[in-house]
Amino acid sequence: MPETVLYEVAGGVATITLNRPERRNALSRELSRALADAVEAAAGDGAVRAAVLTGAGGAFCVGADLAGAPETRALTGTSADGDRTRLIAGTRAAVLLHEMPKPVVAAIPGACAGAGLSLAMACDLRYAADTAVLNTAFVDAALPGDLGMAWFLTRAVGPARARELLLLPGRMRADAAAAAGLVHGVVPAGGLAAHAAGIAGRLAAKAPLAVADAKRDLLDAQALPLGDYLRSEADRMVRCAHSADAREAAAAFLAKRAPRFEGR
Template sequence: MTVLLYNVDAGVATITMNRPDRRNAITYTLLTELQKALTSAAGDESVRVIVLTGAGDNFCVGRDQSGDPTMRVVRGLSVQEDRTRLLDVSRVIPTLVQIPKPTVAMIRGGCAGAGLSLALACDLRYAGTGAVFNTAFVGAGMSGDTGMAWLLTRAVGPAKARELMLLPERIKADQAAAFGMIHEAVADGALETRMAKIARQLADSAPLAVRGAKLNLESALSRPLSEFLIDEADRLITCAYSEDVEEARSAFLGKRAPHFAGR
């Protein structure tokens, strides 16, 4: 079975973790293939938005501990090898955070451990009301990986992140929305329709503006204000001199939908 499915349709790249029999539990191969898929989407000019989801009834329940030991990220053969393997596959997290296209997680069922890290690394996160979340690491005797504490702190704030990491428990979708772990809990039967609408809105937006906005949001967390304002101005001027801003103006005056070319 192919562990990852990749499909592009009308500007939307859908990446599906495809191990439904294992609730899409993470293996070294799955994260390696995800890195390749994200690199492909980043370099494909036809792709405007990336949707990450899981096959079957779950998003991803974290690391696979009961499968073939050779497939695990941490195999227990040597400290140096496991450290190298973990750092290698962890590259997928900064790739998701920094990729210059909007990323959206569509979450059903279980979303735990490193699976939750993948979701948190996406720009937007929407879950069915039947979804269940858990940081999971401490409960499994582990301190955490795949950027969990970094991502969680930015999503829910430092105080709540400490509680969720140190006292792991099952969190329902409505609670996750209240905490800021996800943006919205949607009725399970309406999740795909809601996601299609969001993906379409993002795909139809001006690519340069979306990219600049995403870079601004990321820089806002790390750059001093004086430096941020310089970067923000540069991105705005780039947009201001683009064909897309002229198309937006023309569409507004003509009372029609704009058609952005990304240049």
Template sequence: MTDEISYSVDAGIATIVMNRPDRRNAITYTLVTGLQDALTAAAGDSGVRTIVLTGTGGNFCVGRDQSGDPTTRVVRGLSEQEDRTRLLDVSRVIPTLVQVPKPTVAVIRGGCAGAGLSLALACDLRYAGADAVFNTAFVGAGMSGDMGMAWLLTRAVGSSKARELMLLSGRIKADQAAAFGMIHEVVAGEALETRATEIARRLADSAPLALRGAKLNLESALSRPLSEYLIGEADRLITCAYSEDVEEARSAFLGKRVPHFAGR
């Protein structure tokens, strides 16, 4: 892993922090490589139940670093073929975030723009401080978009609003972003961390097999015809129905106690 990413696990919650405060956590090739490594570690750790993604220094991530060290840029301008290969390699982190079999929570302060917004939108749940500012940013910078922006934004806010936000890029305040469906909740001041921890804890205490199946259902619902979707949905429900977790849920309900899920 790289020092541009901080990774820690506490009580079932893996916290991944983008750590380039001097550059407002702008994306470099090495930052995304570290993020990919952290997500792989969290996905493979049976002790991790949920994943929190955030940034340090008062910002989430302001997109690709276009003016930093040329050797670490995603698009370096050396050749079209090399830059296309590097961009596709970096973009792999988006399907990793979308498909990781554990719920993901983005905690957003300050700037969240361009490819940084793509990272946030790839998370299952998104909570922002009142100081958060969003921007698709690409067209304003003479770019068409990368790292899944249009794909993710369309699913978050709908086709019509996504077209407006992509084509007329500009600053969006947190309350506007919530109204559009880009984020789930705006939380003022230091209460953001408390709220994010509460959500992450709730997810971490839930049944892992059920959460995994629910995530697969949600993704399949967007990409599969109904007849095909129903087959996968049934398979996942039966897997849950024959698990120890469903027995634990039933026992806890009857015993009027909090369930303790093992993920099997």
């Protein structure tokens, strides 16, 4: 049986590929577990400084595999307690994508809907092929949403736009998704992988401690009162200022050369 998630590392970038192309990468229990394991591996691998999340076969992820056998789905409809336990377990990948100290780029080659869109929204940066179509989808399936959909949407596009997108689902082409703030850019389909790899490569070349702490600053900025945030920000700023990477950045600037960061 083919692996449901492919994982490879090159040049400091982990590429994580959802690999159920015959189901347009719909989420099964197995795929959700494998995805969380892959993201966890990238988070803990010292050789990885950034990651790309994408899908095989021309789709990103169409959400839950509603046509799959009940034993492969998170929501079986047979036990509310069991469904809740499985659904919470399935959120591990979204939490890891959002909170891990390494930046993640979503490369969206095609269909991206429901929980698949939630996963894309959990990433730090999102780029879509000009052929991609996005859709919150949930309400049209008589469901409110999972994997953090409303939480991510509200923070990405603001509460008013998030209400429209979630309560009035519809197919949204890539250019409209960019205009709405769902994706950061649109590129020709044939160049999407290279574009995402290039963005991830730029991130991987930056000082890892600074990138991790900048991502933590962004997360704290959404959750902490200003006074608490400023204290945490100051701690991280001082820690990075005293790092070898900060000394290397200054030396490289003065020598007019590219810096060589080691993450210490």
